Amino acid sequence: MALPKITAHTELSALSAIEHDALVAVYTDLDSLSSLQSSWASAIEPYRSIDKDFGQTVALVPSGAVGGNRLVLSPTGSLNDDTDDVRKIGEAAKAGIARAIEAGAKRPALVLAQAPPSPAEAPLDADYSRWIEVALLGALEASYVTLVVREFRESSRKGELENLDSIDLVVPGVIAQDCLKHVITRVRAIEAGRRLAKDVGYGDPERMTPYKCAEYIEQTVKGVKGIEYEEIKDLEVLKNEYPLLYHSSRASLAEKKTWPCIVKLAYKSPDPTKVKEHLYLVGKGVTYDTGGISLKIGAAMRGMSRDKLGACGLAGFVLATGLVEEPSVDITCILAFERNSIGPNALLPDEVVVSRAGVRVLIGDTDAEGRLVMTDAVCECREKILAARAAGDYTPSAIYTAATLTGHVIRAYGWYGAAVANGPARKEKWDHRLLVAGLAYGDPFENSVMRRDDHQFIASKTDREDVYQSNCNPSTQTDRGHQYPAAFIIKASGLDKHSLSAGKDAISFIHVDIAGSAEDGVEPGLGLMGITGSPVATFAGAFWTA
Template identity: 40%
Template sequence: MSSSPVTMAAAAKIAKIAPSVPPTVIPVDVTTNLNDDNGDAVIVVAPFTGDVEGVPAAHIDAIAAIDASAKSKGGLYLNEAYAGNRLILAPTGPLTSDGDDVRSFADAAHAGVVRAKAAGAKAPILLVAGAVPAQRVATFAKAVESALLGALSATYVPVEVREDPRAPPSASATLDRLLICTARPDIADVIGRVVAIEAGRAVSRDICGGDPERMAPLRVAEYVEELFKGTNVTVAVEKGPFTEAYPLLAAVARCSEQVPRHAPCVINLEYAPANPEKTLFFVGKGVTYDTGGADVKAGGIMAGMHRDKGGAAAIAGFMRTVSILAPANVRVVCKMSMVRNSIGADAYVADEIIHSRAGVRTRVGNTDAEGRMAMADVLCKAKEEALSAVNPFLFTVATLTGHAVRAYGTGYFATMDNGPALAANVSALVATAGLSIGDPAEISTIRREDYAFIRSKYVTEDIVQCNNLPSSGTPRGHQFPAAFMIATSGMDKHGLCSDKPIPYTHMDIAGATQMWPTPVSGTPIAALTETFL
């Protein structure tokens, strides 16, 4: 029996062409010489509002004399005093606005590396220099770290390109190495930490950015198993059916699991040092493709929904960073809820009433609110494990709502706490640490209105999952989903006034993850690393 073209195309996608796991992070070396023979270009990241240490003022003045935009827009200039005879100015801007933050260094370094690659450079030297305003020194304390992260992000090669022998060479062109020019005594530690963060962000980009077939649920499991094989992280993959273990997740998966290659799974990762002082539990939304289900995403808004697995991708990436840094005092458990929200005859529909793992009668209001369904029961499982864990903190991480994007724009993730987490200042700590490294968050609050919104409207259910409007058109559209997950998982029994309070923080990363074709950001890996590691 011959295969249909659709089946053959799917098989070609599923076939492992040339596995490339884990994604490579280029080496970062140190030099104190801007004309180092190992380099072939120099990228200067600076405000260019005064002297730039290491670069004679005469050189910059000569450039400005022939290019009035050099200090504000940058460019590549011929100068034999620098490696490869190439001098690239990458301006941060003057950094005098109250709104400026350390991302200016990341953006400038990223642009500088993109320019260096376009010029054919393979080993540029990065110099982060120039004085920042005295009033803003603390804001830019991690300028070097941010610049390195920005530079490295420009060297990422997507997994589809790495595994496709037919991809043109230009698609995989990147640097061989990066050098940083500095005499900082702690630079080795800085590089090690930055490379660990970038290694995690590269994993996040692979999984989140991978197309719906390359990163179907079980293929993500294969990727993660390969990623952590032989490391200090254990991997256990739960396969469906999930009707008993995770009934809300099972409802979302009911249609997609009819197609074997789209079958759901829950991927459990654990890093367990001998004597942890705290335990971090993460549940990540891993919707490998979101059609909206029966409440279909019509009108051309479905494209790009392969990135609705950004939460699961982020926690897998964070675990990669954890594995590399190997902290002695933190145990980390990640649970990736991998499912495809398909549309078809067996798709779950609005008005179904499903009992959650915690026994909560849940009425479906909108099948396009599948992410909270995919996570709630897995959060319940994490809660059960947290009861016997050392100093537990629970998190959900998800590209959950358009409302978070509408509220805060792109480039920021929303973070919000239950009572115990608020008392521990979890979101505040994450936001402060994230901003310091260029991975900023906005703090939201779970209010009484959010719990009222999901409260039963009739005797047949305890909780209503959603209304039938887009989140972006619903007041408090990114806060009430957190209340839903608290209620359906049984986390409402572990609030501040309970016998066993458990801190829980929800992170909606929809605005920060970035939509295709913008590269996946890898948020909130840097923020989490700075906060907890």
């Protein structure tokens, strides 16, 4: 998972042609780019003279004035129209670096030739405050080689393990050298987190079983300052302390390699006096989802090795936070890994299972396992917050769940994530922070509002259970299909006792459905979509101050 060496330059004159073997120029206006360097204009002019559209798409032209004789032009297009945002800069950097790699470059220079519009000139929903970071993250995304490919190349001795050796980042005239170095430090941490999320996420169901997910995360965070790792594999402990996870995974117990486990990551600030908040994070890590007895049919099971991306993303965020040694937060992170299998001992609809919080859950659909595997961990976080308060620690805190939970969120918003918050979280704008950070880092989130309908939908109508887990229809065929699961988690974890009416005992809770944002939405033929690493960058933007 090695990242390319990144060197910062604030002037073009500091860049030596010997040091790079391609130059990628990201720009908005080709005329302005040509005026930046006369030798570039000379290389570009022959093409412009015969093609009026030249420079509107990625192009590679020969130029003896740059290293490797490769000048890659990568335009952003407009940045000040109604729906323009910082993603266009990241996409241009990614496309330009990808073209350089295709041409054989190993040491490209990335020149961000033009600054985006100022806040006064930017579109309403555009935030260009992190544009340099977004551009560099786009470049690093183009250079990423998945774990499964690296392992294949290493075992077969075919191909290099990494696409790039280095990147020279040039941002002329808009940022001081020390500030640019700080940007690179943040980006390296975020990208390391995204690569952890992708490495585990891309793993097929056998490469990344629950235990192997845990093993890879442990290996990756080992030695990172401030991060402590713990795992729970004992089935009796899981049955007693995480009963909904245990019963959801019953069919997987026939093979030890698919047994469930809990991974706990704890991050402690290097300076306790600077801690402003404590984040409690719970991630869904379903390494393969057959639907269980409520079997996914037709093509619905395709891609279900990606049902662990919520846990992957949160693990990546904790890693990134440790790498930057962020002083303002402490983090308690619980990742619930299982394979939702089908078999004679599978969980069945009509069963009533008692949660960690003592809430009787009527199972309606075993394919709605994500809310089950996370709920007891949410209850544990609730217990930890109450214990801290009882001990006199009133550090502001919130519980976040992250999961590829529903197809409904994709039907509602397309390839975007959504945050669904309870009353205390909305009051303190914990959900709004994700929206703001997502815009700045090119990973936009939508804020969905929880309504009374969501609580009414899962409320028991008999004395035989306390809450309904789900109906028996797909979320895409259910009204408010990505909102009401948050109401279930609240009720089954005991968080319903900590709403706004609880006053000082209120606890903020935000459910983040990343079924849309965790993948890029691009189907490569019959292959699976690309993994984005969401929500690592958004969480960094929302919760880091350094």
